[in-house]
Every structure is written in C-alpha cells, then in structure tokens.
Amino acid sequence: MSTLKVEGLSVRAGALELVREVSFAIAPGERVGLIGESGSGKSLTALSLMGLLPEDVTASGTARLGGRDLVGVPESRVKDLRGREVSMVFQEPMTALNPLMRVGAQVAEVMTLHGTPRHDARERAVALLDRVRLPEPAQVARAYPHQLSGGQRQRVMLAIALANGPGLLICDEPTTALDVTVQKQMLELIDEVAPALLFITHDLAVVASVCERVLVMYGGRVVESGPIREVFTRPRHRYTEGLLAASRLTPRGTRLPTIQGSVPPAGRFPGGCVFRNRCPHATPTCEAAPALTGEGHAFACWHPAG
Amino acid sequence: MRGRANAGLVAGGALVGLVVLTAVASFFWTPHDPTLVDAARKLREPGGGYLLGADKFGRDTFSQLMVGARTTLYVGVVAVGIAAALGVPLGVIAGMTPRGWLSELIMRVNDLVFAFPALLLAVMLGAVYGAGTLTAMIAIGVATVPAFARVARAATLQVMVTDYVLAARAAGRRRPAIAVRHVLPNIGSMLIVQASVSFAIAILAEAALSFLGFGTRPPTPSWGRMLQESQELLFSTPRLALWPGLAIALAVLGFNLLGDGLRDHLDPKLRRVEER
Amino acid sequence: MPSHAGTPLVEASGLNRVYHRPRTSLTRPGAAVHALRDVSLTIRRGERFGIVGESGSGKSTLLRLLCALDRPTSGSIRFDGQEISGRPEKRLRFLRENLQIVFQDPMSSLDPRMRVRDLVAEPLVALGLPAGDRVKELLADVGLPPEAADRYPHQFSGGQRQRIAIARALAPRPQVLVADEPVSALDVSVRGQILNLLADLVDDLGLTLVFVSHDLSVVRHVCETVAVMNAGEIVETGPVDDVWEAPAHPYTQELLRAVPTLEGLW
Numbered sequence: 025m026s027t028l029k030v031e032g033l034s035v036r037a038g039a040l041e042l043v044r045e046v047s048f049a050i051a052p053g054e055r056v057g058l059i060g061e062s063g064s065g066k067s068l069t070a071l072s073l074m075g076l077l078p079e080d081v082t083a084s085g086t087a088r089l090g091g092r093d094l095v096g097v098p099e100s101r102v103k104d105l106r107g108r109e110v111s112m113v114f115q116e117p118m119t120a121l122n123p124l125m126r127v128g129a130q131v132a133e134v135m136t137l138h139g140t141p142r143h144d145a146r147e148r149a150v151a152l153l154d155r156v157r158l159p160e161p162a163q164v165a166r167a168y169p170h171q172l173s174g175g176q177r178q179r180v181m182l183a184i185a186l187a188n189g190p191g192l193l194i195c196d197e198p199t200t201a202l203d204v205t206v207q208k209q210m211l212e213l214i215d216e217v218a219p220a221l222l223f224i225t226h227d228l229a230v231v232a233s234v235c236e237r238v239l240v241m242y243g244g245r246v247v248e249s250g251p252i253r254e255v256f257t258r259p260r261h262r263y264t265e266g267l268l269a270a271s272r273l274t275p276r277g278t279r280l281p282t283i284q285g286s287v288p289p290a291g292r293f294p295g296g297c298v299f300r301n302r303c304p305h306a307t308p309t310c311e312a313a314p315a316l317t318g319e320g321h322a323f324a325c326w327h328p329a330g
Numbered sequence: 331m332r333g334r335a336n337a338g339l340v341a342g343g344a345l346v347g348l349v350v351l352t353a354v355a356s357f358f359w360t361p362h363d364p365t366l367v368d369a370a371r372k373l374r375e376p377g378g379g380y381l382l383g384a385d386k387f388g389r390d391t392f393s394q395l396m397v398g399a400r401t402t403l404y405v406g407v408v409a410v411g412i413a414a415a416l417g418v419p420l421g422v423i424a425g426m427t428p429r430g431w432l433s434e435l436i437m438r439v440n441d442l443v444f445a446f447p448a449l450l451l452a453v454m455l456g457a458v459y460g461a462g463t464l465t466a467m468i469a470i471g472v473a474t475v476p477a478f479a480r481v482a483r484a485a486t487l488q489v490m491v492t493d494y495v496l497a498a499r500a501a502g503r504r505r506p507a508i509a510v511r512h513v514l515p516n517i518g519s520m521l522i523v524q525a526s527v528s529f530a531i532a533i534l535a536e537a538a539l540s541f542l543g544f545g546t547r548p549p550t551p552s553w554g555r556m557l558q559e560s561q562e563l564l565f566s567t568p569r570l571a572l573w574p575g576l577a578i579a580l581a582v583l584g585f586n587l588l589g590d591g592l593r594d595h596l597d598p599k600l601r602r603v604e605e606r
Numbered sequence: 607m608p609s610h611a612g613t614p615l616v617e618a619s620g621l622n623r624v625y626h627r628p629r630t631s632l633t634r635p636g637a638a639v640h641a642l643r644d645v646s647l648t649i650r651r652g653e654r655f656g657i658v659g660e661s662g663s664g665k666s667t668l669l670r671l672l673c674a675l676d677r678p679t680s681g682s683i684r685f686d687g688q689e690i691s692g693r694p695e696k697r698l699r700f701l702r703e704n705l706q707i708v709f710q711d712p713m714s715s716l717d718p719r720m721r722v723r724d725l726v727a728e729p730l731v732a733l734g735l736p737a738g739d740r741v742k743e744l745l746a747d748v749g750l751p752p753e754a755a756d757r758y759p760h761q762f763s764g765g766q767r768q769r770i771a772i773a774r775a776l777a778p779r780p781q782v783l784v785a786d787e788p789v790s791a792l793d794v795s796v797r798g799q800i801l802n803l804l805a806d807l808v809d810d811l812g813l814t815l816v817f818v819s820h821d822l823s824v825v826r827h828v829c830e831t832v833a834v835m836n837a838g839e840i841v842e843t844g845p846v847d848d849v850w851e852a853p854a855h856p857y858t859q860e861l862l863r864a865v866p867t868l869e870g871l872w
Contacts (some may be wrong), residue, residue: 061793061795064795108851113830180770200736203660203661203820204660204683204821204864204865204866205660205860205861205864207864207866208864208866225792226793226794227866228794228868229865229867229868230866232866232868233866256868266795267794267795268868270794270797270798271868272868273823273826273827274827275826275827276826276827276828276829276846279796279802279805280797280801280802280827281798282795282796282798282799282802283795283796283798286764286766286793286794286795286796287763287795288645288762288795289763292617319741
C-alpha cells in the first residue's frame with residue numbers, strides 16, 4: 025500500500041488557470057473528501073491524477089503514488105498506472121459502460137488489458153461483481169448495461185475500478201445520479217471496498233457520511249482542509265462558513281442564509297483571495313492571495329471565522 | 331479537433347465562394363462568347379487568349395466553364411429550394427405528431443419517393459415533359475424531398491422532447507407557434523448542413539443528367555454537357571474532359587466540406603467541449 | 607392565511623396513467639407501464655403543497671397531469687371546480703392563465719435561441735395578454751437588472767437562469783406556481799437565494815405553491831403539506847412536520863433514514 029502525495033498541482037487551459045497550486049496527501053486506508061461547486065476545479069484535479077485531461081488542458085506540479093509519478097508522464101506510461109494504481113468511478117453510470125457488451129466481459133476486459141489470462145479474468149469478474157454486492161453475480165455478468173438499474177450499473181463501475189487492485193480509488197460524484205435510498209447503500213459499499221479514497225462531490229452531507237478528512241475547493245484553489253468534524257463544526261474560511269450555513273435548511277417561514285452573487289465561470293474568479301467578490305468580510309487586504317496555512321486544520325483566509 | 335473543423339469550413343467556404351464568384355463574374359465578363367461556334371478555332375490548344383483552349387466546335391473552354399458555374403448554382407439553388415420548401419414542413423409536421431396517422435402517411439410516402447432512383451425520375455420526367463434544365467431541377471428537387479423530411483423529422487423529434495418545448499406548452503403556446511418559435515430556429519443548423527450536402531448531390535445529378543442528354547439543353551453551357559461532348563475525344567484531347575470534371579469535383583468537395591464544417595461549427599455539443 | 611381555511615383549488619381523484627412501451631414483437635403489444643395508480647389529492651388555495659418521490663415514483667407524471675401537459679388514462683382533475691383532464695389546448699386558457707410552472711433545469715427549460723425578453727413574455731404572447739413594461743417589472747421582481755432582457759440564457763449563471771424561469775412563470779399573474787425540483791440543478795451556495803426568492807414571491811403575491819422534490823428536507827423548509835410518492839402511488843400524506851417527525855409508511859421511514867445529513871455533526 026502506498027501514499028498519494030500531490031504537490032503544487034496546477035491545471036491550465038491556454039491562458040486560463042483552472043486549478044492552482046493544489047497540495048494534499050492521502051495515506052493508505054484514508055477517506056478524503058474533495059468538496060466544491062461548479063467551476064471549483066475539483067473534477068479537473070481528479071482527471072489530472074488519472075491522466076485523463078482533455079487535449080488542450082495541461083497539468084503541472086507533481087503527484088506521486090507509491091513512488092511513481094502520475095502527472096507529466098507520457099500517455100504510454102500513464103496507461104499502465106490507470107486502473108492498476110489509481111482508478112476512478114464517474115457520475116454517469118449509463119454512458120460509462122459500453123451498451124453492446126455484457127457487463128461481465130467489461131469487467132474482465134480491464135483485467136486482461138493488464139495481463140490477466142482471459143479465463144482467470146472471467147472467473148474473477150464474477151467474484152468482483154459479488155464483492156460489490158450484486159445479487160446473483162453470475163447472472164449479472166451475462167446482462168447488458170440497459171438491463172440493470174442505475175444503482176446496479178454504478179456497482180458494475182465500481183467492480184471495474186477495483187478489478188486490478190488499485191492503491192487509490194477516485195469517485196467523482198458517484199451517487200449524484202442515484203436516488204437517495206440507493207445512494208446510501210452505494211456510499212456504504214464504497215467505504216467498505218476502497219483501498220484509499222478521494223471522494224469528489226458538491227454535497228456536504230454525503231462527504232460527512234463517508235470521509236474523515238476534507239478539502240474545500242473554490243475557484244481552483246484549496247481554501248480549507250482538515251478533519252471533517254473540525255472543518256464542518258468550526259469552519260475558518262469564510263467560503264466554507266457560508267457553504268455550511270447555506271446547506272443547513274432552517275425551519276419553514278425563516279430565511280435561509282445565503283452567499284451573495286453566484287459562482288463565476290471558470291477562470292473568471294478575482295485575483296488575490298478567490299472568494300473576495302462574494303465575501304461579506306472582504307477588505308483591501310484580500311487583494312493579495314492568502315496562503316493555505318495551519319497544521320492539520322489549514323485555511324487560506326485573511327479574516328478567518330471563529 | 332476544433333482547428334480541423336475550422337480548416338474544413340474555411341476550405342469548403344473558399345471553394346464554394348470561388349464557384350459563386352465565377353458564376354457572378356460570368357454575367358459581366360467572359361474572355362470570349364461561350365456559345366460562339368468558330369470552325370477556325372476547332373480544338374485550339376491553350377494559349378494566346380484561350381487560357382484552356384477550345385472544344386471541337388471552337389468554343390472557348392474557360393468561358394464555358396465560367397457560364398457553366400452559373401448553371402450549376404442555378405440547378406443547385408432551385409433543386410435544394412424545392413426539396414427544402416416541401417421536405418421541411420412535412421418533416422416538422424411528422425416530427426410534431428409522431429403517433430398520428432398523418433405522420434405515418436407522410437413518412438411512408440417519403441419512403442416510397444426515397445426508394446425511387448432520382449436519375450430515373452428525371453429521365454422519366456424528361457421523356458414526358460421534354461428534357462431541359464427546369465425538368466432536371468424539379469426532378470432532382472422532388473427526389474431530394476425525403477432527405478430533408480427525414481432530417482427535419484429527426485431533428486424535430488429531438489426538439490419536441492426538450493424542456494423548453496414543454497415550458498412553451500405550459501405557457502399556453504399552440505402547436506403552430508411552437509413550430510415557428512422553437513422548432514424551426516433549433517433545427518436550422520441541421521437543415522443548413524443537409525442543404526449543403528444536398529447541393530453537392532444536386533450538382534452531381536445535374537452533371538449526370540446533362541451527360542445523359544436529359545439535363546441542360548444546348549447551347550447553354552453546363553459542366554455535365556461539356557463532359558458529354560468531350561467523350562469521343564477523351565483519348566486524343568483529354569483536357570476537354572479534365573477541366574469540367576475538375577470543376578465538378580471541386581464544387582462537390584467544397585459543398586461537402588462546407589456541410590461537415592458547418593455541422594461541427596453549429597453543434598452545441600462540440601462547442602461545449604471548447605467552453606470547458 | 608392558514609392553509610386549512612383555504613378552499614380546494616386543485617382536486618385530483620382516481621388518477622391512473624398507463625404508458626405503453628413500443629412493441630418489440632409483431633404478435634404482442636408493447637408492455638404496459640403503470641406510472642400512476644389511483645392517485646387522489648386536494649390542494650387548497652394559498653397552500654404550499656410538497657410532492658416527494660424518487661425517480662420512477664410517478665411524481666413527474668402527476669405533475670404533467672396537474673398541468674394538463676398529458677392526459678390521464680382514467681380519473682379526473684378539477685381546477686377551481688372545472689374539469690381539465692382531456693380538454694383540448696384551446697379550452698385550457700383559464701388553466702394556463704392561472705397555473706404556471708418552473709422546471710428543474712433552467713439550462714434546458716429556456717430556449718437557447720431566444721432572448722430573455724421574449725422568453726419572459728412568451729406566456730403573455732401565447733395568451734394574448736399585453737406585455738408593456740411587464741418584462742422589466744418581472745425581471746426586477748426576481749432581482750435581475752433590466753439589461754438582462756436583451757441577453758441570451760447561456761450568458762447567465764444557473765441561479766440567474768432559474769430567476770428568469772421564475773419571472774416567466776409569474777408573467778400572466780397566475781394563482782398557482784408549480785415548481786418541479788427548482789433547486790436540484792443549482793450550486794448549494796445559490797440554492798438558498800432561489801428558495802428565499804420563491805418564499806417571498808409566494809407570500810407577496812398570495813400564490814398557491816406546488817413544490818416537487820426528491821428531497822424531503824427541502825420540502826420541509828418550503829411546504830406545510832406533503833404527499834410522499836412511491837411506485838406510482840401516494841403512500842403517505844399530511845402536514846410535513848408530522849410526516850418528518852413520525853413517518854407512518856415504511857417507505858417514508860426508509861427515505862428519511864437514507865437522506866444523508868449534517869445534523870449529527872452539529
């Protein structure tokens with residue numbers, strides 16, 4: 025088992041800097057949440073670790089998993105790492121599966137790609153489908169994706185992600201397209217099988233139910249990070265504070281606390297502190313970018329809460 | 331990816347633009363009278379004011395090509411116009427009432443016409459009403475109606491299931507208003523693409539009909555007829571077939587590239603990739 | 607105005623809706639799907655009525671029937687005493703004037719090729735009502751500047767687009783506003799703004815609100831009455847606080863248990 029260590033990861037599309045200087049580490053067995061709204065750069069961060077960035081988008085900085093580089097290596101070498109060292113489950117379980125291939129064969133395929141003999145792969149595919157708690161795995165293996173429900177398809181995606189025993193599982197909004205009752209089982213399953221987890225979502229309550237540590241991203245930067253209970257009960261960054269307040273539904277007839285304005289489109293966040301144009305506490309000081317400081321519970325804010 | 335789509339669009343636009351410019355210019359100026367028969371210039375080699383030489387009747391090839399561009403565009407515009415004017419409303423109606431008997435009727439008649447070879451239709455019409463540019467255009471146009479109807483229907487079906495059509499219905503819009511305000515603007519890009527592809531096909535069809543003697547009548551110059559007249563001299567004077575052949579190929583290529591380029595350019599799904 | 611004092615405005619009784627899948631065999635007809643089974647409900651004037659359910663629960667089908675965008679296979683829907691199910695569009699004018707909808711995804715519910723001015727005015731144009739300065743007024747009501755009228759939907763953020771959709775729904779001065787998951791597609795930091803705006807408008811204009819959501823906690827914040835749907839049926843209905851505190855039906859209990867919450871941390 026190995027540790028993921030990301031340092032100074034930046035993602036650019038031409039002149040636009042979409043992710044800036046992101047650093048974090050994930051130890052074996054650890055469950056880390058990455059929270060952000062649209063345009064926060066959370067998905068790009070994940071895609072850059074997988075080497076799956078779109079053609080005209082580039083990543084810089086370092087990301088090492090078990091002594092191997094994930095960022096800035098040629099495609100031919102990333103392909104070996106993908107699935108074997110890091111694997112990923114996406115939001116939309118329908119489009120991520122080949123509609124013309126039986127799901128068992130799709131699970132087996134990722135193993136044969138990494139050198140497992142065909143016959144072994146078939147058997148292990150059924151075992152994997154069993155591991156992700158699909159009832160009658162042998163029968164499911166012979167089904168086509170459209171014959172399964174959304175939750176079942178997402179389990180198949182998880183089986184594919186686990187096929188080659190990766191050291192790190194990345195989940196990008198894996199339950200957003202699912203019903204809440206199905207979501208709960210899926211979250212429990214992910215928690216059970218993930219070797220180490222980077223869980224990306226916009227939903228604070230979902231993160232709280234799976235992860236022990238959390239990174240809060242806004243405008244392409246990590247603005248706060250730390251143990252989830254601490255960050256969620258005593259947020260320091262004003263964005264985290266506002267987000268938590270907005271997530272809490274007050275009784276009927278009362279006004280919900282809000283964050284003013286809207287999330288700017290990617291690349292149009294202000295310089296300095298990225299949140300200052302929406303922050304009620306912003307002062308001229310905030311025109312300079314605050315550094316992410318603090319041991320354990322870190323935040324990047326000139327006028328922290330609490 | 332995006333760069334390539336643009337390159338196709340630019341190249342296609344340039345080729346089509348060249349054909350259009352040539353056709354327009356031919357109204358005002360050609361090096362020689364394209365229909366003037368002059369035995370003295372018979373099969374004259376290129377040079378000395380005759381850029382591409384002259385044919386077996388002594389007519390200037392370059393001038394004929396210029397005026398031929400006019401015929402080509404004329405045929406394309408009228409044929410595609412007929413096809414769109416009939417096909418689009420039929421397709422939209424069929425797409426807006428997918429389960430109705432009218433939709434069934436439209437699409438089955440459509441299939442019938444689609445199954446009928448366009449050239450055969452043109453030859454038949456030519457035999458009955460007399461061969462000529464107009465007959466050829468109508469035949470090509472009618473034969474192209476199903477293509478437009480199908481594209482319009484498929485695109486309409488897609489638009490009809492969108493939330494904004496549902497929202498328009500909830501706002502109290504009736505069908506005709508929805509067709510005009512929501513469906514047509516949103517299927518326009520696909521129709522433009524279909525038009526450019528059909529244009530290319532119409533050019534080929536006109537050339538083929540003229541070659542068979544069912545298209546443009548002499549003395550009006552047409553690229554297809556130029557090919558036909560050069561047939562017997564194919565081995566002795568290949569340039570007579572080469573130039574109109576090249577003109578047809580470039581015009582067809584131009585319209586096809588334009589169609590593909592427009593498709594990529596107007597497709598919001600491809601555009602979204604760029605925005606991300 | 608307390609909800610129980612209101613007179614019934616929307617009354618549905620014995621609604622069934624059966625869809626037929628396209629046939630896949632020459633000899634057998636396509637499979638029948640029961641999207642709604644014997645659904646009855648009453649929404650009173652001035653009430654904030656929530657409908658909660660997961661995908662496939664039938665809540666979207668019910669919504670379409672209530673808005674006369676689809677016809678029930680059997681059953682009746684009365685709006686203000688008048689039967690609406692099965693009426694042709696041209697005899698639904700009173701409904702369109704009095705009941706308007708805000709859809710879930712403002713990205714797809716606004717025609718991308720129309721300007722905001724035309725989008726907001728569309729219900730007025732459709733109903734032959736004078737527009738005048740109404741568009742400007744409506745934009746102001748939902749907190750958008752008058753310049754917004756000349757722009758296209760894609761030039762706005764998700765929250766702003768939902769404001770446009772709300773302005774449009776309010777254009778003919780309806781009595782009932784139906785909101786179909788109006789905040790599900792929005793960022794959390796924007797969700798509160800839209801929910802507050804809806805609450806203000808419902809108060810100021812004395813609207814009856816029908817609020818459809820998959821999230822019982824959002825419905826609890828917005829509504830006083832709730833109907834919980836599962837597999838095409840209403841399994842439980844009543845005051846939302848009662849349903850929240852003491853769910854009676856096993857499905858409601860399961861739903862409440864499954865909702866992830868931050869409460870434990872506070």
